[in-house]
Amino acid sequence: MVGKGEKSSRKQDSALLAWNGKSSNKAGIPISSLQLDSVYLHGNAVDPASLPPEKRPPCKLIKGDNIAVMNHLLSTGWKEKIDLIYIDPPFWSGEDYYTNGEEALAYKDRWEGGIDSYLAMIFPRLQLMRDLLAETGSIFVHVDWHAGHYIKLLLDEIFGRGNLRNEIVWYYGGPSPVKTSFPRKHDVIYYYAKGKDFTFSPQYAPIKQYLRDRARTDPNGRLWVDQNVGKITARKFNELASEGRVFKTKTGRYRRKQFLDEMSGDMIDDVWAIPIINSQANERLGYPTQKPEALLQRVIACATKEGDIIADFFCGSGTSLIVAESMGRPWIGVDSSDVAISIARDRLTRGIEASFTLETT
Numbered sequence: 001m002v003g004k005g006e007k008s009s010r011k012q013d014s015a016l017l018a019w020n021g022k023s024s025n026k027a028g029i030p031i032s033s034l035q036l037d038s039v040y041l042h043g044n045a046v047d048p049a050s051l052p053p054e055k056r057p058p059c060k061l062i063k064g065d066n067i068a069v070m071n072h073l074l075s076t077g078w079k080e081k082i083d084l085i086y087i088d089p090p091f092w093s094g095e096d097y098y099t100n101g102e103e104a105l106a107y108k109d110r111w112e113g114g115i116d117s118y119l120a121m122i123f124p125r126l127q128l129m130r131d132l133l134a135e136t137g138s139i140f141v142h143v144d145w146h147a148g149h150y151i152k153l154l155l156d157e158i159f160g161r162g163n164l165r166n167e168i169v170w171y172y173g174g175p176s177p178v179k180t181s182f183p184r185k186h187d188v189i190y191y192y193a194k195g196k197d198f199t200f201s202p203q204y205a206p207i208k209q210y211l212r213d214r215a216r217t218d219p220n221g222r223l224w225v226d227q228n229v230g231k232i233t234a235r236k237f238n239e240l241a242s243e244g245r246v247f248k249t250k251t252g253r254y255r256r257k258q259f260l261d262e263m264s265g266d267m268i269d270d271v272w273a274i275p276i277i278n279s280q281a282n283e284r285l286g287y288p289t290q291k292p293e294a295l296l297q298r299v300i301a302c303a304t305k306e307g308d309i310i311a312d313f314f315c316g317s318g319t320s321l322i323v324a325e326s327m328g329r330p331w332i333g334v335d336s337s338d339v340a341i342s343i344a345r346d347r348l349t350r351g352i353e354a355s356f357t358l359e360t361t
């Protein structure tokens with residue numbers, strides 16, 4: 001332990017992940033400009049040429065390799081402009097992913113060079129994300145048991161170990177045929193803030209059903225449950241009574257009225273039990289590895305304010321984008337797969353008032 005005013009002689013941590021060919025070449029394939037494909041205003045396609053740049057909507061869906069797109073964004077004024085990055089990259093699963101089972105190849109997650117080539121893909125991209133992130137911003141990196149332990153070390157290196165806010169476990173449960181180990185039923189989401197000054201709003205579960213079931217309704221239609229008055233001063237008691245917040249039971253005891261609209265449920269911790277999208281769910285689009293909107297709602301709600309800019313550089317079917325849109329946050333989505341972009345574009349044009357530009361590299 002180091003006493004007050006003493007200087008620590010401990011050197012800075014130097015434990016880093018190494019692999020063959022590790023380099024921080026962030027250049028990738030350069031692109032000089034993005035081509036404006038279409039503009040969508042409130043669900044309708046508009047001729048891009050008919051709109052001057054200042055009239056184009058702030059949200060963008062971009063088709064291309066994210067390394068090129070991020071470099072382009074950095075060179076066109078987006079450095080440190082993004083408030084929240086959520087990514088759900090390939091997990092190093094060794095599989096190919098098809099829409100609705102076998103219809104069309106959405107993307108590949110096979111790596112001929114093994115883990116080295118996977119890490120060589122993700123490392124420079126995470127560095128570019130740090131450059132795009134505002135000083136007050138945060139990043140959520142969604143992975144699983146395949147490569148999560150490596151990714152966490154990279155994130156420590158890039159964002160600083162002290163900036164890890166949470167290792168979130170997304171528990172989705174469900175049946176499994178596996179009998180040789182415990183069924184694998186969770187993903188991990190590493191949540192890092194870029195610096196000390198970041199946005200975080202605690203999240204609360206809905207009020208428990210048993211409280212709703214036993215609630216009574218007051219003459220104004222407000223739901224309430226009765227509680228002990230507890231140890232309070234006479235002054236406080238009179239104050240509550242004058243507000244109609246205490247009542248006398250048939251046995252002559254005083255009880256307190258607790259209105260449900262003034263209560264919050266339990267605070268959400270770092271294990272998030274949210275079901276995966278079931279085969280009958282309305283939000284299901286047939287995109288493999290599509291994530292539930294409820295998961296993204298929680299990410300966006302805890303780490304942003306209305307108007308903050310959200311980016312997803314592996315956006316797939318656009319889950320984070322549609323949720324950002326519905327929560328009043330401008331967004332940027334990037335994916336290299338034609339299938340993903342087509343599904344995300346349809347989802348966004350169908351959805352809520354979405355206005356965005358579709359760009360390609």
Ligand SMILES: C[S@@+](CC[C@H](N)C(=O)[O-])C[C@H]1O[C@@H](n2cnc3c(N)ncnc32)[C@H](O)[C@@H]1O
Pocket residue numbers: 064065066067088089090106107287288289290291292313314315316317318319320334335336337340
């Ligand atoms: C796990 S999926 C994302 C799913 C998404 N979260 C959703 O809810 O639909 C990963 C996505 O990363 C995309 N991807 C992989 N490598 C990429 C790259 N270098 N640049 C852009 N997108 C990439 C794939 O095409 C795929 O759509």
